[in-house]
Amino acid sequence: MWYMALMLRLASFTTILWLIAYGLGVGVNTPIVFAASQVDVFTFNNAEEEARYRRLIAEIRCPKCMNTNIAGSDATSAQTLRVAVHRLIVQEGKSDQEVLAFMQDRYGDFVLYDPPLSGKTWIIWLLPISVGLVIVGFILRLLRQSKDVARPDLDLTGLDPATQARLKDIIQDQ
Amino acid sequence: MSFYIPLGVFALIVVVFLLGFGLGNRTELPSALIDKPFPAFAAPDLFQPDQILGRAQIVGRPALVNVWATWCPTCAAEHEMLIKITERADVRLIGINYKDDPTKAIAWLGQFGNPYDLVLVDDQGLLGVELGVYGAPETFLVDPNGSIVYKRVGEVNERIWQQEIKPRLIAMSPDVVHGLDAASR
Numbered sequence: 001m002w003y004m005a006l007m008l009r010l011a012s013f014t015t016i017l018w019l020i021a022y023g024l025g026v027g028v029n030t031p032i033v034f035a036a037s038q039v040d041v042f043t044f045n046n047a048e049e050e051a052r053y054r055r056l057i058a059e060i061r062c063p064k065c066m067n068t069n070i071a072g073s074d075a076t077s078a079q080t081l082r083v084a085v086h087r088l089i090v091q092e093g094k095s096d097q098e099v100l101a102f103m104q105d106r107y108g109d110f111v112l113y114d115p116p117l118s119g120k121t122w123i124i125w126l127l128p129i130s131v132g133l134v135i136v137g138f139i140l141r142l143l144r145q146s147k148d149v150a151r152p153d154l155d156l157t158g159l160d161p162a163t164q165a166r167l168k169d170i171i172q173d174q
Numbered sequence: 175m176s177f178y179i180p181l182g183v184f185a186l187i188v189v190v191f192l193l194g195f196g197l198g199n200r201t202e203l204p205s206a207l208i209d210k211p212f213p214a215f216a217a218p219d220l221f222q223p224d225q226i227l228g229r230a231q232i233v234g235r236p237a238l239v240n241v242w243a244t245w246c247p248t249c250a251a252e253h254e255m256l257i258k259i260t261e262r263a264d265v266r267l268i269g270i271n272y273k274d275d276p277t278k279a280i281a282w283l284g285q286f287g288n289p290y291d292l293v294l295v296d297d298q299g300l301l302g303v304e305l306g307v308y309g310a311p312e313t314f315l316v317d318p319n320g321s322i323v324y325k326r327v328g329e330v331n332e333r334i335w336q337q338e339i340k341p342r343l344i345a346m347s348p349d350v351v352h353g354l355d356a357a358s359r
Contacts, residue, residue: 107203
């Protein structure tokens with residue numbers, strides 16, 4: 001059946017996509033560890049501050065470790081950054097944006113899992129989009145091709161009328 | 175024609191993987207602080223804890239600011255080199271004792287020698303955060319205007335001194351580096 005071939009080709013294509021995504025994505029913007037690996041003793045003025053703290057330490061990448069957020073790392077620098085985030089929120093009353101800007105000013109784009117679009121980072125933004133466009137184009141082409149294959153003009157002229165009739169029957173059944 | 179599609183995809187994967195794996199050693203981050211002013215701070219002096227030091231104690235002359243701790247093995251390894259640098263050049267060496275115990279730090283300097291003009295206490299590591307420090311040792315070269323011109327993450331050794339620090343010091347002011355060592359460049 002025509003769509004079987006299409007499914008097969010799509011399946012192998014998905015594998016390829018995974019490989020590309022893996023090659024591009026690992027180390028760029030996926031925090032692997034979400035769980036806090038260490039319990040710090042911090043006090044907060046209210047639950048909202050604590051929630052913001054938890055969200056921010058999950059969002060800031062540990063500069064010492066390649067792909068862990070500061071919530072999930074036992075590295076001393078991660079622990080220090082948690083202290084700094086706590087201080088910025090509780091004592092200095094900074095907003096989320098200000099805390100992230102503070103970290104970015106001192107540690108660079110690396111500490112943000114969601115890096116800004118800039119001269120240095122355009123490739124990690126544009127590459128997935130362009131790969132996506134290529135894939136959409138490819139799938140559209142596959143679909144068109146598959147339809148062409150599905151309605152072949154069979155040349156039945158050389159066959160006797162009974163066989164012709166049977167073959168047409170079979171094709172229409174499908 | 176359809177032969178070229180898998181070939182092209184394969185080539186794309188090869189290129190992506192080559193790029194990805196070719197990035198090599200990524201443990202050293204580019205510093206966000208190069209060409210930025212050394213941050214303002216208030217930190218106690220290691221030897222006179224009631225005396226609070228600030229940025230004014232660093233600017234004015236070329237300075238090397240070295241983040242160190244007694245718990246850091248690489249700091250012990252580079253200590254000899256720091257002593258040599260203070261002998262070779264007229265550069266102020268400022269220590270930041272990072273997340274350490276001041277008593278241990280004083281004993282350590284007594285044992286291995288103290289090349290520092292000043293040692294600041296950063297027991298919580300928050301001055302380190304201001305400087306984008308993520309491990310010890312880290313060393314910053316600060317020009318007389320108080321701008322950070324260079325940062326070294328890891329050991330300062332002979333090669334780093336000769337290739338990275340000395341040329342920048344000479345560029346700041348040619349007579350900072352003493353005769354013999356300046357001539358050997």
